[in-house]
Amino acid sequence: IIGRSSAMQDVFKMVGRASRGDAPVLITGESGAGKEIVAGAIHKFSKRSGSEFVAINCAAIPENLLESELFGHEKGAFKGAGDQRIGRFEQADKGTLFLDEVGDMPLETQTRLIRVLSSGEFYRIGGNSPIKVDVRIIAATNQNLEEKVRNGSFREDLYHRLNVIKINLPPLRDRKEDILLLTSYFLKKFSEEAKIKVKVLSKEVEELFENLIWPGNVLQLQNVCQSLTLLSSGQEISISDIPKDLSLQRKGPEMSWSDMLESWASKKLLKGDDHILNSATPIFEGTMIKAALKVTKGKKSEAAKLLGWGRNTLARKITELDL
Secondary structure (H helix, E strand, O other): OOOOHHHHHHHHHHHHHHHHHOOOOOEEOOOOOOOHHHHHHHHHHHOOOOOOEEEEEEOOOOHHHHHHHHHOEEOOOOOOOOOOOOOHHOOOOEEEEEOOOHOOOOOHHHHHHHHHHHEEEOOOOOOOOEEEOOOOOEEEEOOOHHHHHHOOOOOOOHHHHHHHEEEEEOOOHOOHHHHHHHHHHHHHHHHHHHOOOEEEEHHHHHHHOOOOOOOOOHHHHHHHHHHHHHHHOOEOOOHOOOHHHHHEEEEEOOHHHHHHHHHHHHHHHHHHOOOHHHHHHHHHHHHHHHHHHHHOOOOOHHHHHHOOOOOOHHHHHHHOOOO
8 A cells, every 4th residue: 555656666675675684674754655554564574473563653642651651660650650551662572663753752762762772671660670572673754863863852873773774765746656556545445434336536636636746645645535535426536526725735837846845834833843944954955956966967066066065065965865
């Protein structure tokens, strides 16, 4: 359910390689691109497939509760700890622990995580006896961890421990061949769940879908398909069934790149995100560099001139942004 496009071929190859060992994996990509699905696939095809795949979203849990979620706590360890709690590390023993949005993990928790990765041992909150676990870590983020390391909000030693195998998941807009394939899958799935005839897209809607930005990626496409399955009146989904806010996400002259950027920034801020320049600036610079290199057919000196940089600056940026 991720897709079959050429843009995904490298991802599939890396999933296969990652499945053969136990090394930590870092999956990067925008929100909704399918990072947890990729993590689940690595676990499914690994030697740990017979044990648990345990997922935790580090951004969704309040900072003061995250350590308890990960490591558990003893009865009476803090106010409200009425019973002993088994943490996610113990639940994932002999299996895989998926740390989603690891870039939002507080520094104090990062320090404890490093100790576990180093020794395979930890203490429950309020506990006195070390607990030994055998857990494979897969982490994911939609943020630029290199930038967070530079500004001190993510530990460099933890970054290097997690970044053994790196898989970058491209956004849906960069793999247009997957859009209709995924749409067909989701419409069939939700139609069967609703026990109705499978809904299909009209040609006009197919064209629209292939030219949308999809800022929420696969997750957004899935939600749109579920909504259209339940709310469209006919078996064929027509343009009149498409919500207006979705139609506004079309690429092309209807929206300039600055309009798209404003739309992206507004969505991030309305969700409560902060420090959005930390994630936007590397994406902007990376896009400009790729465009310049494409025009100059990979000639870095010429690309640097087009960008208004020196060649050394371009080389440093390429290294920093892992291009």
